[in-house]
Amino acid sequence: MSLLFSMLDYLGIERERTHVEWVSAAEGAKFAQTMNDFAARVAALGENKRLEDLRCKK
Amino acid sequence: MQKITRDELVKKACSLLENGTVSSVLGWRCGEFDYDITPSVFSSKDDIEKNFVWNDFCGANFSKYLVGKTARSEGKILVFLKPCDTYSFNQLLTEHRFDREKVYAVGIPCEGMADINKIKAVCGDGIASIAFTPDAFSVTTLYDDAPVLVPYADALSERCISCKSKKHVAYDELLGEDGNVLDSDRFDEVEKLEKLSPDERFVFWQNELSRCIRCNACRDVCPACTCEKCVFDNPASPVENKAAANSFEEKMFHIIRAFHVAGRCTDCGECSRVCPQNIPLHLLNRKFIKDINEFYGDYQAGAEVGSRAPLVDYTVDDIEPCDVFDGRDV
Numbered sequence: 025m026s027l028l029f030s031m032l033d034y035l036g037i038e039r040e041r042t043h044v045e046w047v048s049a050a051e052g053a054k055f056a057q058t059m060n061d062f063a064a065r066v067a068a069l070g071e072n073k074r075l076e077d078l079r080c081k082k
Numbered sequence: 083m084q085k086i087t088r089d090e091l092v093k094k095a096c097s098l099l100e101n102g103t104v105s106s107v108l109g110w111r112c113g114e115f116d117y118d119i120t121p122s123v124f125s126s127k128d129d130i131e132k133n134f135v136w137n138d139f140c141g142a143n144f145s146k147y148l149v150g151k152t153a154r155s156e157g158k159i160l161v162f163l164k165p166c167d168t169y170s171f172n173q174l175l176t177e178h179r180f181d182r183e184k185v186y187a188v189g190i191p192c193e194g195m196a197d198i199n200k201i202k203a204v205c206g207d208g209i210a211s212i213a214f215t216p217d218a219f220s221v222t223t224l225y226d227d228a229p230v231l232v233p234y235a236d237a238l239s240e241r242c243i244s245c246k247s248k249k250h251v252a253y254d255e256l257l258g259e260d261g262n263v264l265d266s267d268r269f270d271e272v273e274k275l276e277k278l279s280p281d282e283r284f285v286f287w288q289n290e291l292s293r294c295i296r297c298n299a300c301r302d303v304c305p306a307c308t309c310e311k312c313v314f315d316n317p318a319s320p321v322e323n324k325a326a327a328n329s330f331e332e333k334m335f336h337i338i339r340a341f342h343v344a345g346r347c348t349d350c351g352e353c354s355r356v357c358p359q360n361i362p363l364h365l366l367n368r369k370f371i372k373d374i375n376e377f378y379g380d381y382q383a384g385a386e387v388g389s390r391a392p393l394v395d396y397t398v399d400d401i402e403p404c405d406v407f408d409g410r411d412v
Contacts, residue, residue, distance in 0.1 A: 045404070
């Protein structure tokens with residue numbers, strides 16, 4: 025995954041769109057926080073034009 | 083120009099064929115044009131003497147051919163390996179992709195292969211024939227009266243300019259002299275790209291990858307990519323042989339292609355050589371190699387048989403994906 029993140033960055037994809045966090049099954053609050061933060065970050069970046077997946081538009 | 087001559091290779095191939103060491107020979111045969119040299123299997127002395135070719139256009143890496151040829155033949159096959167080909171040879175052995183017992187490998191020195199596009203850039207299209215003078219290609223085109231001279235150094239392909247090794251890492255027998263592992267500058271271009279801004283990098287890759295016609299030549303030639311059944315051939319998948327319909331599909335194919343050979347790619351440069359659209363595909367593979375060297379320590383795939391690649395070897399010190407961008411400015 026380290027290599028993939030680096031490759032996406034190399035191709036000019038915004039690096040904010042990639043994220044990994046280790047969350048235990050016992051850490052519900054951390055999971056919710058992580059997901060909300062990441063969703064907000066991606067939403068703030070706007071439409072994913074650089075890696076658009078047209079399957080998502082159908 | 084190559085130092086070892088065609089006659090030496092033909093002599094070696096014929097003698098091994100005649101004394102029964104091998105039953106067939108994997109070599110180069112003339113294609114439609116003088117620069118269009120095709121890999122081919124020879125099984126008779128006559129055929130070899132008449133049609134075997136060895137010159138600056140013999141760039142094809144034979145290692146991958148051994149997978150199919152050894153599976154389907156009883157006898158031994160003779161294969162000629164240039165230094166860079168021997169890395170792919172070792173990598174395939176590491177992955178148990180062919181039967182070493184059925185192969186007789188002859189290492190041959192290589193002075194670097196020519197890039198026909200560089201020759202065409204000088205003399206234009208319509209090449210009728212190419213002859214070899216001591217210092218230059220003598221190219222006769224349909225449109226010029228006199229042959230155009232293109233010095234060998236000017237036509238050297240990019241992958242050979244940044245040659246990583248003149249040393250053979252696998253062979254049964256060596257013709258000529260062995261060289262050394264070179265201190266090449268092969269990551270310079272990757273570094274140049276890394277220094278650009280993300281926007282510039284995106285424009286660069288969009289410009290390159292949007293030319294892809296999905297001919298699958300890069301996949302077919304890649305010695306690290308040897309599955310007999312490939313997802314990109316499956317008609318039931320939505321990604322079967324087809325030109326990319328949008329920018330996502332372009333990138334998806336090339337990211338997957340480069341990623342699934344990461345850690346196994348020996349940087350032989352065949353993908354860029356065969357690309358009919360001249361996309362610098364090796365820059366994707368080299369990025370992975372450079373990252374692997376930085377993240378996990380220097381590693382050269384195929385340098386030895388059985389080496390444990392960093393990507394299949396976990397240690398607790400391995401870099402975390404979230405730390406990849408630490409210390410990188412752009």
